[in-house]
Amino acid sequence: MTTFFSVFALALFALMLADLYRGVAGPTIFDRILGMGLIGSKTAIVILIIGLHYDHLDFFVDCALTYCLLNFVGVLMASKYFIHGGLEEGN
């Protein structure tokens, strides 16, 4: 099973590289936010897979939960921030 978990984590890393392309080259800022959000949600899965691989899931599951929380708050704040293309003048 450890072999399967390693291959699965490597496949997720390949998908994260593909999402990183959208994060770097997205035509609008919202495409970049989308790419980074996808990388964040895949990172939580990879953390859990690493926990299974090392047979200490109890250490890693809290890290994954924190990562999900921070990813959600980050995406939400970035999209609120970029509604007007950045900070409005006078605020």
Add this chain to the structure above:
Amino acid sequence: MIVVDVITIILLSSGLVFLVGATVGVLRLPDCYTRAHAAGMCDSLGAQLCFFGVAVYALGHAGISGASVTLFLKVILIAVFLLVTSPTAGHATFRAAHEAGIRPWMKKDDRAPRHAERPGGEKAKDSGEKTS
């Protein structure tokens, strides 16, 4: 144990299929609203399947005890949390894109890169201006 391994492999592999679908959609679709469609649904379902696979493996290999059931419930908690927050974050992002004035992709849109860059692009641009 073999049954738990098979269920885990099936869940993780089907989750990976949906994650690949989300990534292909994000890479190939033309504008940010269609990319939101691909990412919002496929990424949610793929992550759910992966988390359920991890939860089944953790419960099945540790045996039924207080610690393993707590671990199982924590992983399920992450899955439910992601099920709520992933579509919410996508909706908030592209609602912000709509408020920022980004227009959806249209076939005769002269700002779309494929029409602007193709060899007969100037002609297409003229006809687009006549119709609009």
